[in-house]
Amino acid sequence: MKCAFAFVCLIPAVVLPQSLDKSIVDRIKNAVVYIEQKRSIAVSERDFVSSGTGFFVSASGHVVTNYHVVEESIPASYMLFPAPITEMRLVMNSGSPNYRTLHGRIVAVDKENDIAVLETDTSGVPFLGIGNEKTCAETTPVWAFGYPLGNAFALIQRGPEVSITRGTVSALRHNDRGVLTAVQVDAAINPGNSGGPLVDQNGTVVGIVNRVGGTTGLNFAVPLHFLDSLCRKLPRRQAWGDSCAINLVSVPAKALVFVDHTYKGETPIERLTLERNLHSLLVAKDGFESFIAETVIVADRRFDITLKTVMPVSLQTGDAEVAPQKCASLPKAPSHLQQNILFRCDFEDTGEFAKWQQETGGTAIRTWFVENGILQQYNSDEMLHAIYFGDTCWKDYALTARVKINDSHDDSRAGLIFRENTDGFYLFRIHRESNKVQLAYHSRHPFGWFVLAEKGIGATVGDAWHHMTVSASGTSIACYLDESCLFRTSAGYSARGRVGFYSVESKASFDSCFVLRPSQDFTAGAPPALSNLVSFWFTDEFDLHSTWWQQHSLGASFPQAWQYSQGGSAQPLRDEKLILGECTRYRLSDFTLRLTVSTGDSGTNSRIGVLFRKNGDNYCAVELSKKDSKVRLLQITRGKSRTLEEEEMHEYVFGRTSQIALLVNGTSVECRINDSPVLTCRKRSLTVSEGTVGLMTYGIAAVFHKMTVSSLVKKQ
Numbered sequence: 001m002k003c004a005f006a007f008v009c010l011i012p013a014v015v016l017p018q019s020l021d022k023s024i025v026d027r028i029k030n031a032v033v034y035i036e037q038k039r040s041i042a043v044s045e046r047d048f049v050s051s052g053t054g055f056f057v058s059a060s061g062h063v064v065t066n067y068h069v070v071e072e073s074i075p076a077s078y079m080l081f082p083a084p085i086t087e088m089r090l091v092m093n094s095g096s097p098n099y100r101t102l103h104g105r106i107v108a109v110d111k112e113n114d115i116a117v118l119e120t121d122t123s124g125v126p127f128l129g130i131g132n133e134k135t136c137a138e139t140t141p142v143w144a145f146g147y148p149l150g151n152a153f154a155l156i157q158r159g160p161e162v163s164i165t166r167g168t169v170s171a172l173r174h175n176d177r178g179v180l181t182a183v184q185v186d187a188a189i190n191p192g193n194s195g196g197p198l199v200d201q202n203g204t205v206v207g208i209v210n211r212v213g214g215t216t217g218l219n220f221a222v223p224l225h226f227l228d229s230l231c232r233k234l235p236r237r238q239a240w241g242d243s244c245a246i247n248l249v250s251v252p253a254k255a256l257v258f259v260d261h262t263y264k265g266e267t268p269i270e271r272l273t274l275e276r277n278l279h280s281l282l283v284a285k286d287g288f289e290s291f292i293a294e295t296v297i298v299a300d301r302r303f304d305i306t307l308k309t310v311m312p313v314s315l316q317t318g319d320a321e322v323a324p325q326k327c328a329s330l331p332k333a334p335s336h337l338q339q340n341i342l343f344r345c346d347f348e349d350t351g352e353f354a355k356w357q358q359e360t361g362g363t364a365i366r367t368w369f370v371e372n373g374i375l376q377q378y379n380s381d382e383m384l385h386a387i388y389f390g391d392t393c394w395k396d397y398a399l400t401a402r403v404k405i406n407d408s409h410d411d412s413r414a415g416l417i418f419r420e421n422t423d424g425f426y427l428f429r430i431h432r433e434s435n436k437v438q439l440a441y442h443s444r445h446p447f448g449w450f451v452l453a454e455k456g457i458g459a460t461v462g463d464a465w466h467h468m469t470v471s472a473s474g475t476s477i478a479c480y481l482d483e484s485c486l487f488r489t490s491a492g493y494s495a496r497g498r499v500g501f502y503s504v505e506s507k508a509s510f511d512s513c514f515v516l517r518p519s520q521d522f523t524a525g526a527p528p529a530l531s532n533l534v535s536f537w538f539t540d541e542f543d544l545h546s547t548w549w550q551q552h553s554l555g556a557s558f559p560q561a562w563q564y565s566q567g568g569s570a571q572p573l574r575d576e577k578l579i580l581g582e583c584t585r586y587r588l589s590d591f592t593l594r595l596t597v598s599t600g601d602s603g604t605n606s607r608i609g610v611l612f613r614k615n616g617d618n619y620c621a622v623e624l625s626k627k628d629s630k631v632r633l634l635q636i637t638r639g640k641s642r643t644l645e646e647e648e649m650h651e652y653v654f655g656r657t658s659q660i661a662l663l664v665n666g667t668s669v670e671c672r673i674n675d676s677p678v679l680t681c682r683k684r685s686l687t688v689s690e691g692t693v694g695l696m697t698y699g700i701a702a703v704f705h706k707m708t709v710s711s712l713v714k715k716q
Contacts, residue, residue: 033090037070045600141167189209210222276297316532347374359385359386388500390498411505415429419499457481571697630648
């Protein structure tokens, strides 16, 4: 009988540490601080307290935390609200009898990577060593230190005691360029841990906790190389102490200056004394776009600000279609125009492709790749996926490439981008659902789309390769699909910029890309005037990019500024003064508007409303009144108000967050509150003209979160 022997190789198991040495724990606890801020919210007369975690990174008292811990907005009721910090205190040895309270100032921020560095009025403090992220690997045991749920566990004025949770590194998240963007851990982390250190078994920091998944075990920390880059910019202590001075010069002069939402005078301003800290700065003048910035000021500094003249854009829709024309002069392949080629790409050089800039739904995720000599975009979600290349100085050129949609979504879109810059870009795209080809402009601020021309085609778009070419010369634009000229139009949104490709729900492919200076003008015959729009919509979130709003306080003794943050725009006044905000970017007549607004406690005479067709002192308005619970359609002429229609308001908007919807079409106006109709009327006396839209308040504090304006849906 034969015996079978099984040989088993026994490998000693790696024992991961279950706890930290007490001396290491004590050292880290001494360097971790509890951060608590008092904030003012426009819609509430009470202060709001928020908190987070930080830790010392230098003996001179620098504290690292998350930017979202100290930014001027807070989440509440599924919304973000502007919430300027009125007081920030840092507690060393929080929760213990030997606690110590410090005053904190912001001296450096990295908003994109969610890091902030604070300066304190102390020195000689214990601090944590910053590790090398290369030593951090999957399955590495880690511990998170912080103050979950903030002051819920506070001991009177001492603050809460620190919490420590253990876990392991679950994943190291890199982008397609190999850059580490996030450290994923399974340690139990909760709100309040934000900004705390993630340490290894030696007590060395390997990340900064910033995204919390609670009990899901899917939490994230900021990699250390982002902190290392920011720390190199840290200001050194200087002889000027806790304050600094700024000088402001603007072109044009006599612009209104607001620092931290408080009026400081007109430009030029010299030696304006400020505390070393993060400050909000607003410089505004009628007829010009405002300068809005959230900036760290830690030393004497001069601001030279050039305000851009407001150039209102007409958003009047009409028939912008042009009959397709056969264009024999358009080269099928531009290979014989070598002397005119600005750029060509066969997508064989992946190193060159890796330098191109991607835009993916507002995130850093990259979704474009090159395979078998073809550029492809793999994601079929509803987000905009774009990639840009070339030179921002390019002005007059033609872009040609083959485009194919590889996904069966009805709403699949793909196309060519041209004249891309910080304001936006033009787009020539094919659209599967409608079997249409469209020329559009995409505005970044405010975010929106404007369809300049469109044409239905007989064949189903996207089922095969389509040869697309767009040529731009001055304000003239010509678009070609498979050798047919579909559009010759004129538009002055952008004069120069880069080129690129666009994909939404399409998993699109691109090849045979050329950018060239045409040997002949393919745009010849374009109309001299700007074309009417087919359709439009834009969304304003009232953030730091909302530079086109102008505010007017009627009856106020000095100018007032609205507060801008990622939470929206706050109008904090409760005085009985009429305050108007006018969007000077666009002029329109007929439209639909949807506004999300929060209001606080107010007096009985409080009113809030939406302006439209505003030209100087003349405008129309839909006004909601608290005093008699009525909604009114008003016509204001040279400051004198006349009621055209009024109805009972059954939906209440005061002291809560509401959705106000407005439809304006000729002499017809309809208003809804939270999707319930409150006003429907047609008035022949209503002024019908092109003008701006805006907002109004009287005797009430309000926060405007989001406004979307769009063209009316055309009846088939």
